Amino acid sequence: MKLHVVGQNNMRVDAAAKVTGKALYPEDVSLEGMFIGKTLRSHKPHACITIDTSRAEAMEGVVKVLTYKDVPHNHYGVLMKDHEVFCSEKVRRIGDPIAFVVAVDEEVASKALAKIKVEYRELKAVFDPEVAMHQDAPKLHGESNIVYHYKLRQGDIEKGLEESAVVVENTYVTPMVDHVFLQPEAGVAHMEKDTIVVTTATQYPHFDQLEIAEALEVEKEKVKVINAAVGGAFGGREDITLQIHLALATKLTGKPVKAVYSREESFIAHAKRHAMVMTYKTGADEEGKLKAMEARIIGDTGAYASWAINIMRKAGVHATGPYEIPNVKVDSYAVYTNNPFGGAMRGFGATQPPIAHEQQMDMLAEALNIDPISIRLTNAFKIGSKTATGQILKDSVPLRQCIEAVAEKLGFSVVSRGV
Amino acid sequence: MKEIKLKVNHKDYHVAIEEDMRLLDLLRNRLNLTGTKEGCGEGECGACTVIMDGITVNSCMVMAFQAENREIFTIEGLEKGGRLDPIQQAFLDEGAVQCGFCTPGMVLSAKALLDKNPKPTREEIREGISGNLCRCTGYNKIVDAIEKASEYRKEE
Numbered sequence: 001m002k003l004h005v006v007g008q009n010n011m012r013v014d015a016a017a018k019v020t021g022k023a024l025y026p027e028d029v030s031l032e033g034m035f036i037g038k039t040l041r042s043h044k045p046h047a048c049i050t051i052d053t054s055r056a057e058a059m060e061g062v063v064k065v066l067t068y069k070d071v072p073h074n075h076y077g078v079l080m081k082d083h084e085v086f087c088s089e090k091v092r093r094i095g096d097p098i099a100f101v102v103a104v105d106e107e108v109a110s111k112a113l114a115k116i117k118v119e120y121r122e123l124k125a126v127f128d129p130e131v132a133m134h135q136d137a138p139k140l141h142g143e144s145n146i147v148y149h150y151k152l153r154q155g156d157i158e159k160g161l162e163e164s165a166v167v168v169e170n171t172y173v174t175p176m177v178d179h180v181f182l183q184p185e186a187g188v189a190h191m192e193k194d195t196i197v198v199t200t201a202t203q204y205p206h207f208d209q210l211e212i213a214e215a216l217e218v219e220k221e222k223v224k225v226i227n228a229a230v231g232g233a234f235g236g237r238e239d240i241t242l243q244i245h246l247a248l249a250t251k252l253t254g255k256p257v258k259a260v261y262s263r264e265e266s267f268i269a270h271a272k273r274h275a276m277v278m279t280y281k282t283g284a285d286e287e288g289k290l291k292a293m294e295a296r297i298i299g300d301t302g303a304y305a306s307w308a309i310n311i312m313r314k315a316g317v318h319a320t321g322p323y324e325i326p327n328v329k330v331d332s333y334a335v336y337t338n339n340p341f342g343g344a345m346r347g348f349g350a351t352q353p354p355i356a357h358e359q360q361m362d363m364l365a366e367a368l369n370i371d372p373i374s375i376r377l378t379n380a381f382k383i384g385s386k387t388a389t390g391q392i393l394k395d396s397v398p399l400r401q402c403i404e405a406v407a408e409k410l411g412f413s414v415v416s417r418g419v
Numbered sequence: 420m421k422e423i424k425l426k427v428n429h430k431d432y433h434v435a436i437e438e439d440m441r442l443l444d445l446l447r448n449r450l451n452l453t454g455t456k457e458g459c460g461e462g463e464c465g466a467c468t469v470i471m472d473g474i475t476v477n478s479c480m481v482m483a484f485q486a487e488n489r490e491i492f493t494i495e496g497l498e499k500g501g502r503l504d505p506i507q508q509a510f511l512d513e514g515a516v517q518c519g520f521c522t523p524g525m526v527l528s529a530k531a532l533l534d535k536n537p538k539p540t541r542e543e544i545r546e547g548i549s550g551n552l553c554r555c556t557g558y559n560k561i562v563d564a565i566e567k568a569s570e571y572r573k574e575e
């Protein structure tokens with residue numbers, strides 16, 4: 001059977017529009033009589049706030065200044081509803097949205113932002129996720145900063161470490177990373193009779209629709225989200241940024257409203273790849289066969305949970321790397337801090353642990369005087385392998401072929417030991 | 420307010436501009452040529468690349484009044500009689516377009532390069548697009564596309 005798509009080179013449906021400049025990204029959409037919206041954001045990481053918008057509202061050309069008071073249901077978030085559409089009492093990170101100015105043009109909107117008075121009463125902040133785990137650390141939401149704890153236990157870790165000829169133990173730290181999709185966030189909202197239409201670039205239009213409807217307390221059917229051309233995303237457009245602001249602004253003014261973020265605001269507005277602290281203890285026998293691995297992985301989810309639960313679970317599940325290890329103990333955590341919030345980014349929690357488990361492999365190899373390719377071939381998953389989470393790998397595990405092909409291309413002669 | 424004359428994509432324009440207006444805003448907001456993109460607004464990404472008197476410029480870093488009496492090419496000016504420019508065709512054929520936000524700037528940088536150097540090496544191509552960031556493709560397909568475009572132009 002000849003397949004039409006799989007295995008074929010097919011032209012992207014939108015490629016011709018993109019190569020001619022005709023593709024419309026949300027900032028390319030302009031509607032008759034539209035207003036411009038601009039966001040006022042926190043510049044303190046942790047503080048109680050009071051807001052006075054009266055001077056901004058009195059300005060000529062300012063149509064409305066939205067704050068938490070205008071939001072019927074001021075909560076949203078992909079897993080936990082821990083974001084506020086606009087902060088009511090407290091800001092939890094630099095960049096938290098506080099108000100949204102709707103004005104006749106960009107110049108007036110910018111000037112009005114400067115006229116909004118926010119009084120900050122600063123609270124003690126916490127930026128180190130390990131410190132944030134302590135009971136006496138400043139709390140972001142509720143009683144504890146630990147959002148999630150994933151536990152994996154397989155075999156007998158103590159015994160496995162005891163039986164190892166060598167054990168290496170190290171802590172690895174990876175930083176937060178921004179997606180830097182090339183097109184900063186933008187959107188336009190307008191009313192189609194009593195339906196709110198939001199045109200934006202998103203990874204999640206159906207969920208945006210739901211979150212807009214919930215925040216505005218309108219029926220889902222009264223919200224339409226149109227996905228314009230998306231200028232890159234890489235996970236960074238899974239959380240809401242300006243969608244609810246625009247929807248609310250158009251609903252309350254009855255006019256189209258547009259907002260375009262600068263690159264700087266884009267950096268501040270959306271999630272980051274979770275920074276992780278990974279402490280690994282890995283043991284192997286004389287032959288390089290892995291006996292035990294213990295890992296403690298702490299993910300800094302910043303001020304909001306976003307996808308932290310799924311991401312830190314994935315980090316925990318992938319903690320062993322692609323290796324057979326009979327005795328495994330993993331604890332991974334997602335922890336609130338006052339840092340920029342962590343969220344989805346390519347790999348979704350599977351990207352950070354290889355920094356740790358692969359360095360551990362190299363150090364074991366060095367300690368055992370085995371070459372780094374052989375130690376991997378000795379332990380690599382194959383068909384029939386059982387992962388630490390108990391999954392039997394039934395087909396398509398081409399890891400060995402991959403390692404061997406790389407070794408060959410490198411001209412690396414494998415000193416085979418027990419392979 | 421100031422009145423300026425300029426030529427964009429072979430067409431003469433006479434437009435009123437503000438003194439603090441960037442060429443990028445003039446193209447996008449006044450002339451409605453939204454194919455030119457803004458990725459950073461500070462000369463880093465090249466999404467706003469246009470050709471001014473034969474050389475590429477970041478239109479976010481050029482003031483509108485500096486375009487007075489100049490000749491500008493944007494992505495909208497490349498098709499001829501409804502036919503894609505060979506560079507555009509090569510970008511399609513090589514799969515060099517993903518999100519597409521860098522594409523207009525990339526295509527114009529490629530054009531400026533090929534106009535000067537019809538048969539560049541891969542190294543020269545990389546140099547030619549070194550002012551244009553792409554976050555999606557990893558660049559290889561873009562370099563392939565520009566190599567192919569150089570062949571297409573020879574055939575024409």
Ligand code: FES
Nearest residue numbers: 458460464465479
């Ligand atoms: S927008 Fe001009 S260089 Fe980035």
Ligand code: FES
Nearest residue numbers: 518521553554555
């Ligand atoms: S195709 Fe997305 S930035 Fe180049």
